[in-house]
Amino acid sequence: MAVPEDWMGAPPRQPVDLHTDRPHAARVYDVLLGGKTNYPADREAAEQTLAALPNAGAIARQNRAFMQRAARHLVSEAGIRQFLDIGTGIPTSPNLHEIVQATAPQARVVYADNDPIVLAHSRALHTSHPHGRTAYIQADLCRPGEILRNPALREVSDNFEAKGSHVNARSKGEVLRFFHGLDLVDPGLTVVHRWRPDTVEVGAAGWSDADIPLYAGLGRTS
Ligand SMILES: C[S@@+](CC[C@H](N)C(=O)[O-])C[C@H]1O[C@@H](n2cnc3c(N)ncnc32)[C@H](O)[C@@H]1O
Numbered sequence: 001m002a003v004p005e006d007w008m009g010a011p012p013r014q015p016v017d018l019h020t021d022r023p024h025a026a027r028v029y030d031v032l033l034g035g036k037t038n039y040p041a042d043r044e045a046a047e048q049t050l051a052a053l054p055n056a057g058a059i060a061r062q063n064r065a066f067m068q069r070a071a072r073h074l075v076s077e078a079g080i081r082q083f084l085d086i087g088t089g090i091p092t093s094p095n096l097h098e099i100v101q102a103t104a105p106q107a108r109v110v111y112a113d114n115d116p117i118v119l120a121h122s123r124a125l126h127t128s129h130p131h132g133r134t135a136y137i138q139a140d141l142c143r144p145g146e147i148l149r150n151p152a153l154r155e156v157s158d159n160f161e162a163k164g165s166h167v168n169a170r171s172k173g174e175v176l177r178f179f180h181g182l183d184l185v186d187p188g189l190t191v192v193h194r195w196r197p198d199t200v201e202v203g204a205a206g207w208s209d210a211d212i213p214l215y216a217g218l219g220r221t222s
Contacts, residue, residue, distance in 0.1 A: 016120040026090045026118045032060035035092045037121050055211050062193045064092065066216045068099055069196050073185070073218065075100040075107060082157045086112045086141045090121045097134050105131040110153050112139040175215045182219030189217040 018024075023045035027038040031046035038046075049056045074080040081104055085096050088111040094102075097109040111134065113119055119138050128134040135156040139147045147153065176189055187195065192214040193207060 030090045066192045071099045075103045083109045101129040105129045108133040111136045114140040179219040185218040192216040
């Protein structure tokens, strides 16, 4: 059987039980984003989440929108061409590679997640621009050495030029520590919907910081 280009160097695929009869956190997030990679158990869990936290959909969409704005900044203003997306989640268009390859078709994107179910969904949904490359690896954010040694990563990316991420549900001071040693791009660390907003979701202008309780920032090495 031919090995797709985006899996060169990766270990053979193992069958993954998607456990569609029970809710899965990443698929519930997909429901909140309006995605299509979810099942009745996920949709039921999303309804329960929204009943308890009516802003949950807006929080998910603003989280996703920050990723898109940060990616556009990196590819258009900072000239980055190689990306590593750790904790990528289930693909929801536009995905990172769609955003950056729209500006730079040769851009290379490695998606990493520690959840095999997420990776199984990702393989089915991601297709690179023919001039660029994508790869998907199962990897844990807490084991950066293993990520950097991953053969699929080394196949696609010869060097990392930038790293983007966000940390949720912590104090601003704790999140700020994540950027130690990096220069924060303007406007620095801020609630996610105030980081270079370019589109305002209906009602977003009236949201308080507490309504969308996520911090976002973009750090660069000097
Ligand atoms: C909210 S979802 C995806 C968010 C997505 N990056 C976005 O901006 O829309 C978070 C993802 O992080 C993954 N994740 C959680 N802990 C992780 C870890 N230690 N290493 C890698 N991925 C992790 C989960 O499996 C999940 O798919």
